[in-house]
Amino acid sequence: MTRKPVLSVEQIDKQFVLHTQNGAILDVLRGTSLAVSAVEIAALCGPSGAGKSSLLKAVYGTYRVNGGRILVRHGDDTIDVATAAPRTISALRRNTIGYVSQFLRVIPRVPALDIVADPAIEQGVTPDDARARAADLLRRLRIPDSLFKLSPSTFSGGEQQRVNIARAMAAPRPLMLFDEPTASLDPENRATVLQMIAGLRDSGTAVLGIFHDPADRKTLGARDIDMTTCGREETVHA
Numbered sequence: 001m002t003r004k005p006v007l008s009v010e011q012i013d014k015q016f017v018l019h020t021q022n023g024a025i026l027d028v029l030r031g032t033s034l035a036v037s038a039v040e041i042a043a044l045c046g047p048s049g050a051g052k053s054s055l056l057k058a059v060y061g062t063y064r065v066n067g068g069r070i071l072v073r074h075g076d077d078t079i080d081v082a083t084a085a086p087r088t089i090s091a092l093r094r095n096t097i098g099y100v101s102q103f104l105r106v107i108p109r110v111p112a113l114d115i116v117a118d119p120a121i122e123q124g125v126t127p128d129d130a131r132a133r134a135a136d137l138l139r140r141l142r143i144p145d146s147l148f149k150l151s152p153s154t155f156s157g158g159e160q161q162r163v164n165i166a167r168a169m170a171a172p173r174p175l176m177l178f179d180e181p182t183a184s185l186d187p188e189n190r191a192t193v194l195q196m197i198a199g200l201r202d203s204g205t206a207v208l209g210i211f212h213d214p215a216d217r218k219t220l221g222a223r224d225i226d227m228t229t230c231g232r233e234e235t236v237h238a
């Protein structure tokens with residue numbers, strides 16, 4: 001059976017202009033193409049600096065690309081993230097694309113439970129149901145109940161990462177992006193997170209992630225996408 005991809009990245013280019021360094025230009029992505037379908041986990045691999053995180057940010061609409069198309073199936077439509085208006089990007093993020101960044105962006109004074117529940121509430125889940133779902137996920141990720149009412153600003157790196165993962169899991173979307181979700185986790189939590197990601201896949205989600213440990217990719221049955229052959233230009237030219 002052939003499935004129409006949920007995500008098709010076509011020939012994208014991304015350059016950074018380093019204004020603080022005499023306008024030097026860094027070619028991070030050049031002609032990068034890939035596709036991810038429902039019920040699939042694809043893993044970006046390649047050395048540090050290969051452009052893996054930049055690619056996820058481009059798909060999420062955080063970084064604007066300089067060329068190419070980023071086609072995402074959004075309900076019955078196909079949206080090109082590369083050219084989408086900010087309002088469309090917001091709608092995509094609410095209902096179609098979830099993203100777990102490498103680090104939680106802590107909002108001061110907002111309790112962990114609300115941070116996890118909020119995206120689900122934005123999707124239309126009732127606040128009570130969203131908080132119940134959030135509590136369940138936090139418990140599965142071994143966050144003690146005593147921390148639910150606290151802002152994660154004082155949490156450990158691993159605790160913040162688990163809050164970040166719970167937040168995405170509480171509002172699953174058809175395309176989920178993960179940037180090194182297991183990097184700061186102990187073995188038990190790592191196993192739980194991998195189970196959750198596999199569960200997303202099994203329920204029909206298209207997953208695109210970065211997992212630096214090959215054992216994680218193996219556990220997930222991920223299809224590797226090698227970024228070093230995706231056209232990374234090593235030279236920095238002025």
Ligand SMILES: Nc1ncnc2c1ncn2[C@@H]1O[C@H](COP(=O)(O)OP(=O)(O)O)[C@@H](O)[C@H]1O
Pocket residue numbers: 016026028046047048049050051052053054055
């Ligand atoms: N916002 C930015 N401004 C300038 N350079 C950036 C920015 N984000 C990433 N880069 C550069 O792009 C390259 C790729 O970074 P990144 O996508 O984080 O790689 P990876 O995730 O594969 O380690 C690196 O050289 C990095 O310094």
Ligand SMILES: [Mg+2]
Pocket residue numbers: 052053054
């Ligand atoms: Mg990275």
